[in-house]
Amino acid sequence: MRIARVAVEVEPIHLDRPFDYLVPDDVEVVAGQRVQVAFAGRSVRGLVLETTDTSEVPTARLRPLKRTLGAHVWVRPDELELLRWAAERFGAPLADVVRHALPARTVDVERRAADAGWYPPGAARRATSDPPPPQDEIAAAWSVYGEQGQRLLAAIGGGQGSFVWRPLPGEDVAARIAELAQHCLATDRDVLLLVPDPDSPVADAVVAAAGDLAVDLRGGPSPRVTYRRWLEARCGVARVVVGERGAAWMPLDRLGLAVVFDEANPAYKERRSPRHHARDVVLERARRAGAVGLAIGTVPSAVAWRLLRERRVAAVTPSRDAERRARPDVQVDTGEGEPRARLTRASLRALRDAVRADAYGVVLASRRGEGRALVCAVCGERTACPRCASSLALHGVAVACVGCGWQAPRVPACAACGDRRVVPLAAGAVRLGSELSRTFEVPVAVLEGYGQPAPPPPAVLVMTRGSVLDQPPGPVGAVVLPDLDGSLRRPSLDAAEDTLRLAMAVAAWTVHGRRRTTPGVVVAQTREPDHPAIGALVAWDPGAFWRAEVQVRAPLRFPPLAHAVRLDFAIDPTPLLGGITQALPAGDAVLGPVPSDGRWQLLLKVDDRPETLAALRPLREEWSAANLDVRLDVDPVDAW
Structure with missing residues (x-):
């Protein structure tokens, strides 16, 4: 007998085990191939884990394989081990990982690729003839990052290692990553780049530098296009893969550099089973391939901070002197003594100065314009849960904590003034834009998602997190952060570091390129100026934030401590x-x-x-x- 042991792509976890199928005499099958099988009265796909000549299942009960899906091996042995690792790491059925890792097959794509001479795998591999960037220029660009920066460059030239890079404020990150990609390609090793959004200028720069060696998966192309690009990578025709979190699984023969830009961005977290985080998959994949894994971000996630503490990744950071010289000018405004308003006088003044200088004034609105975070209608003090200090939400006249579930029949008295009247802390982007359009004579644009163009400066841009890209749309003279308190108290485990990450990303726009002689100003509105995230934003010191934050989380046993x-x-x-x-x-x-x-x-x-x-x-x-x-x-x- 010839037996194929198959991971059948079915959902229930109690069926998460291999099933044996008979291999018909006229079918050739090897481990790693995708097959069609009969299961519970329907035809489903499966992945062959191994072939053998014995089975514990009686022969009479074994069903034959229906057919193989393509002549190529979908998953090679090292890739199968990565899939198994992901299933164990995230507590998911292997079938769920397989479904995320492998695209749907399109036979016509294979036929056209064979006619073009580059299919099946092994028929062709595209080599790059581009020389590496000038080594003296790369060394000069990375000199500010000291010994670890040079170690990173040496690893990309033919070594391996795991790194977390914190760029200098105003750094041209797109240019630096494009140089690293070219440096890696010149050693005949492949490049994988993950970005959190489809309009990433960093991804644009890498695609432009790689030319026809790159495949771009951003924006969720059609299944047919996705399968073609997957085949190009599988066959070695594509040497650079750029995409969002789904690209973490794209095959590359000789992976040399795997980059996760903005590694703490929540967009990398998959919401469906296996509910993996693309950063973890990419770093593990690079480690297993003997490649360089590079996570990039100003504020490390809790997972990255734990890896740094355990010395499982190396930190590539600029010197503190260089960082202090380059950091934005951040002013904390508590609004004390002013009537309660969306924007304080200092914020409005900063926006006016920006547009007078023919630049952008940027206002970062809360993520969804949500009004769950409440403040006192009289004094503006935030209404907090007495148990965990998270924000409270109204349910009629009752309130409930969105963090730990604490409830009360009515709003508690304000700790500052004793009043019980509350109002939402944050306004939505559209409402903020409407209010500002009555104040400013220049255009006021509300940008709430990807792909929305900004009007030419001078203008005021009201943005949500989805419209914050790697680089500003032009010169930015002012950034106003009016909703920090509400964001810091969101009911999420990463609220503090995520708020700081987003604030630092937008604040850096005022010094982007490090060429402006008159950089802009950042106004951070908060009633909690002593919060570690606010202090870290002003000092531009994410390490200080985490050192303080872990002390707060220690009694609660929250990540990264557990x-x-x-x-x-x-x-x-x-x-x-x-x-x-x-x-x-x-x-x-x-x-x-x-x-x-x-x-x-x-x-x-x-x-x-x-x-x-x-x-x-x-x-x-x-x-x-x-x-x-x-x-x-x-x-x-x-x-x-």
Whole structure:
């Protein structure tokens, strides 16, 4: 007998195991091929994990493979091990990882590629004839990053290593990454670049530098185009892959450099199973390939900070003197003594000065214009949960904490003035734009998403996080951050570092290029000037933020001091709590259940993530077999 052991692409975790199928005499199949099989009365895809001549299943019960999907091997042995690692790391069925990693097949794409002479894999590999950038110019550009910067350059020239790079304020990051990509290509090694949004100037620069060696997956191309680009990378015709989080799995024969730009951006977190984070996949992939893994960001995520503390990645940072000289001018404005308004007098003055200088004035609105964060209508003091200090949300006359679930029948008295009247802290972008258009004579543009062009300066730009790109649209004379307090208290585990990351990204626009003789000003409106994130923004010191933040999180056992695992149930899991608590390793803590959008959620705080996932596995299989809808998220972004 010839037996193919197949990972069948079905969802339930209690079916997360290989199934044996007979290989017909007229079919040639090897490990790593994708196949069509019959499963539970329907035809589904599967990935061949291995071939053998024995099976524990009686021969009479074995079903034959229907057919192979393409003549090529979809997943090579080292890639299969990465898929298995991801399934274990994120507590997901292997089938879910396979579905994310592999595109849908289009036979016509294979036919056209064969006619062009570059399919199947091995038929052709495109070599680059471009010389590397001048080494003296690269060395000069990276000299500000000291010994670790030179170590990074040496690794890209033919070595390996994992790095976290914090660019100097105003650095031309797009040019630096394009140089690194060319340097890597010149050594006959391939490049992978992940960006969080489709309009990334960094990605544009790399694609332009690589020319026809690059495939660009940004914006979610059609399945047909995606499969063609996947085949180009599989066959070695493409040497550079650029895309968003889905590109983390794209095959490259000789990976030399894998870059995750803005590594802490929540857009890299997959919301569907396996709910992986693309940064983790790319760094692990580079490590296994003997390549350079490079995560880039001004404010490291909790995961990156933990890796830095454990010395599993090396920090590439400018000297503190250089950083102080280059940092933006950040002014903290508490609005004390002023009537409550969306923008303080200092903010309006900064915007007016910017447009008078024929530049942009930028206002960063809250992410969705949400009004869940409440402040006192009289004095502006933020209304905070007495248990965890998160923001409170109104439910009629009652209030509830969006962080830990604490509830009260009515709004608590203001800690500063005793009044119980509250109003939303943040206005949405459209409302802010409408208010500003009555104040300024120049155009006021509201940019709420990707791909929205800005009017030429002078103008006021009201932006949400989705419109904040790698580089400013032009000269920026002022940046106003009016909603920091609400953002800092969002009900997410990464609220503080994410707010600081976004604030620093926009603030850096005022010094972009480091060529302006009169850089702009940044006005940070806050009622909490002593918050570690505010202090780090002013000093331009993310390390100081994390040193202070870990002290706050230590008693709470929140990341990066512990791992978080979230369980999301379709029903109230209270009757299941006893079994869950009993199964978990000693020391694991359970918060909840908390209702959220028609579902119920538990948050687990754990020290040994693999041990906890292994302890939960029998319960999850039991729930799955009973058709109970339970979703697991390792290292979630949102608490609830």
